[in-house]
Amino acid sequence: xxxxxxxxxxxxxxxxxxxxxxxxxxxxxxxxxxxxxxxxxxxxxxxxxxxxxxxxxxxxxxxxxxxxxxxxxxxxxxxxxxxxxxxxxxxxxxxxxxxxxxxxxxxxxxxxxxxxxxxxxxxxxxxxxxxxxxxxxxxxxxxxxxxxxxxxxxxxxxxxxxxxxxxxxxxxxxxxxxxxxxxxxxxxxxxxxxxxxxxxxxxxxxxxxxxxxxxxxxxxxxxxxxxxxxxxxxxxxxxxxxxxxxxxxxxxxxxxxxxxxxxxxxxxxxxxxxxxxxxxxxxxxxxxxxxxxxxxxxxxxxxxxxxxxxxxxxxxxxxxxxxxxxxxxxxxxxxxxxxxxxxxxxxxxxxxxxxxxxxxxxxxxxxxxxxxxxxxxxxxxxxxxxxxxxxxxxxxxxxxxxxxxxxxxxxxxxxxxxxxxxxxxxxxxxxxxxxxxxxxxxxxxxxxxxxxxxxxxxxxxxxxxxxxxxxxxxxxxxxxxxxxxxxxxxxxxxxxxxxxxxxxxxxxxxxxxxxxxxxxxxxxxxxxxxxxxxxx
Numbered sequence: 001x002x003x004x005x006x007x008x009x010x011x012x013x014x015x016x017x018x019x020x021x022x023x024x025x026x027x028x029x030x031x032x033x034x035x036x037x038x039x040x041x042x043x044x045x046x047x048x049x050x051x052x053x054x055x056x057x058x059x060x061x062x063x064x065x066x067x068x069x070x071x072x073x074x075x076x077x078x079x080x081x082x083x084x085x086x087x088x089x090x091x092x093x094x095x096x097x098x099x100x101x102x103x104x105x106x107x108x109x110x111x112x113x114x115x116x117x118x119x120x121x122x123x124x125x126x127x128x129x130x131x132x133x134x135x136x137x138x139x140x141x142x143x144x145x146x147x148x149x150x151x152x153x154x155x156x157x158x159x160x161x162x163x164x165x166x167x168x169x170x171x172x173x174x175x176x177x178x179x180x181x182x183x184x185x186x187x188x189x190x191x192x193x194x195x196x197x198x199x200x201x202x203x204x205x206x207x208x209x210x211x212x213x214x215x216x217x218x219x220x221x222x223x224x225x226x227x228x229x230x231x232x233x234x235x236x237x238x239x240x241x242x243x244x245x246x247x248x249x250x251x252x253x254x255x256x257x258x259x260x261x262x263x264x265x266x267x268x269x270x271x272x273x274x275x276x277x278x279x280x281x282x283x284x285x286x287x288x289x290x291x292x293x294x295x296x297x298x299x300x301x302x303x304x305x306x307x308x309x310x311x312x313x314x315x316x317x318x319x320x321x322x323x324x325x326x327x328x329x330x331x332x333x334x335x336x337x338x339x340x341x342x343x344x345x346x347x348x349x350x351x352x353x354x355x356x357x358x359x360x361x362x363x364x365x366x367x368x369x370x371x372x373x374x375x376x377x378x379x380x381x382x383x384x385x386x387x388x389x390x391x392x393x394x395x396x397x398x399x400x401x402x403x404x405x406x407x408x409x410x411x412x413x414x415x416x417x418x419x420x421x422x423x424x425x426x427x428x429x430x431x432x433x434x435x436x437x438x439x440x441x442x443x444x445x446x447x448x449x450x451x452x453x454x455x456x457x458x459x460x461x462x463x464x465x466x467x468x469x470x471x472x473x474x475x476x477x478x479x480x481x482x483x484x485x486x487x488x489x490x491x492x493x494x495x496x497x498x499x500x501x502x503x504x505x506x507x508x509x510x511x512x513x514x515x516x517x518x519x520x521x522x523x524x525x526x527x528x529x530x531x532x533x534x535x536x
Contacts, residue, residue: 004056005156005196005234008099010064014042014083016121016144017070023127023137024075034127034137037074039144042120043067043083051111053091054198056156067118070144073126083120093158093237099151117152121145155233158196160212162321163235165259166244168216171280171308173197175244176213178308179318184213191216196234203318212238219258232266240274240321243301247281253298275301276320283307352500384466384481391470392525399524404465407517411461411510412454455492456506457513459485464514469521485510 017039024032045067068084096106096117106115124142131138164172168190176182180199185192197213214234235241241263245255256277263270277298282290282305290305297303304320306313389397463481489503498506 004060005158006153007056007059008151008153009059009062009088010149010151011045011118012064012066012149013045013118013120013147014067014069015147016040016042016123017072017080017083018143019124019126019129019141020073020075020078021127021139021141022075023139031137034131035075035077036126036128036141037076037078037080038126038129039073039123039142040070040080040082041123042070042144042147043085044116044120045118046085046087047094047096047106047108047115047117048087048089049092049094049108049111049113050089051092053089054158055091056094056154059088059090059154067120067147069147070120070123072144073123073141077126077128080123082123085120087114088117090154091156093156095155095157097153097155099153102153105152118148118150121147157236158198158212158234160198160234160238161209162201162211162240162242163238164211164213164242164244165235165263166216167218167246167255167259168192170216170244170246172213172216172244174308175278175280175306176211178311179314180211182213201318201321203322209321211242217259217262219262232263232270236267236270238273240276241270242321243275243277244280245277247279247285247293247305252279252293252296256298256301276317277301277303278317279303279305281307281309283310283312384462387470388466396525396528399528400469400521403517403521403524404462407461407465407513408458410517411457411513454506456485456489456498456503457510459488460507460510461514461517462510464511465518465521468515468518 019039020036022034022036024035026032045065065086065088067086070083071080073080090108092109092111094108095104097104106117108115122145124144127138127141130140164175166172169188169192173184173186173193176184176197176199177186179201182197182199184197193213193215195215199211199213200208201211202208212234214232217232243256243259245252249255260271279293279297285293285305293305294303302320304313304317306317308314385397388400392400460482463485467481485507489507492498492503493500
């Protein structure tokens with residue numbers, strides 16, 4: 001069993017180091033006086049929350065946690081080294097209790113939260129602190145404080161928004177598997193679920209909430225029947241309790257009341273939480289039977305008829321879980337945002353795009369359209385070819401032309417096809433989001449050329465190739481080429497075609513392609529030079 005939610009550990013903090021009683025003795029200083037340093041503090045025992053952990057399994061075979069002791073003080077007023085702290089990483093929702101009195105000592109709720117469970121002993125003061133006018137050479141110092149040794153009990157209370165409560169075989173695990181990516185064990189016998197399971201339920205507008213499935217509860221569970229009530233600690237922090245009763249139950253009201261009574265026996269505070277009743281396995285009923293069943297359901301709780309296998313009523317269930325149930329506290333379920341790095345970068349990219357693509361002067365639009373137009377590039381490319389011919393001569397220049405043509409082909413096809421097919425799986429197309437929000441010129445449509453700017457890719461590839469090929473002759477060529485490529489790339493943002501991230505990725509890809517093809521071109525020149533050398 002890999003789910004461990006309760007352990008006992010002996011924790012021991014380090015003792016403080018003793019202060020030094022050293023007296024200064026140096027050449028020509030026979031009576032230098034006391035210079036003993038202070039002892040170092042003992043190591044702490046620290047708890048740290050880790051969102052990547054969901055069980056106490058990693059601590060199951062750890063029975064003793066011992067922090068380091070502080071070192072004694074030294075001469076010349078040198079303090080001792082502090083003891084080594086011991087950090088115990090625990091899942092969020094862990095409660096630490098005193099091993100004897102059951103008093104709560106600490107509770108970890110946030111990722112990265114650190115709590116000093118047991119403090120190390122303070123180091124003793126050296127004799128330098130005790131010199132007075134009447135006692136100028138004290139020959140004593142303080143000992144360090146002892147550490148603390150204590151047995152503690154750690155119990156995990158799962159953090160979730162919705163808790164599933166029901167009798168065995170009520171369909172709790174089936175529902176969790178139907179609306180989340182969790183894979184709980186599902187079978188046609190009682191107590192299939194032996195440990196709690198968590199799942200993240202996706203909802204509208206990229207929202208989500210966490211659902212917890214606990215083992216089934218039977219009548220008399222508070223007396224130890226079945227699996228007892230020890231797993232109910234995992235729903236103590238839930239905002240909403242979803243009671244689940246199967247449609248083939250002989251008395252739905254009675255089963256619902258049994259569950260309420262067992263929760264009351266465990267903790268009356270659980271009855272103050274928002275509640276929702278879900279009647280499961282309703283794919284066995286026709287419309288007439290459903291209407292008759294609705295009239296027999298309890299009136300003091302909102303209800304919904306669902307079928308996890310037929311996926312019937314699941315959207316209605318999510319909507320009711322999202323809203324506060326009637327008669328309960330009027331609050332919404334706390335959302336657990338699951339925003340990955342791609343989504344965060346996409347949001348920043350969109351904000352930068354809207355900041356750049358604002359109101360522009362008409363002359364600026366004309367300049368950007370001119371910079372983005374292909375005929376404008378021909379004079380620039382002609383100048384580059386002239387510079388390359390003067391640098392390498394006609395023969396090498398003839399080899400350079402096919403290399404440049406192949407480079408542009410790879411740069412253009414790679415940015416449009418390769419990146420579009422891969423990045424499209426990571427974030428949505430820009431075009432629908434840009435309509436009506438951006439400054440478009442001459443019918444340009446946002447995102448119409450894919451996700452990566454081929455203009456930026458091609459121009460930066462040519463700039464990187466030619467800049468390395470010219471090798472600073474003339475000196476202005478490299479900077480001018482990179483500035484021209486950046487200006488053309490910026491025009492694509494101004495015209496509403498690409499996001500800044502598209503231009504950035506395209507530019508980096510193009511620069512890498514340009515550097516690669518220059519290496520190929522240089523290898524060709526070296527091969528020609530070697531082939532033309534006379535053999536001995």
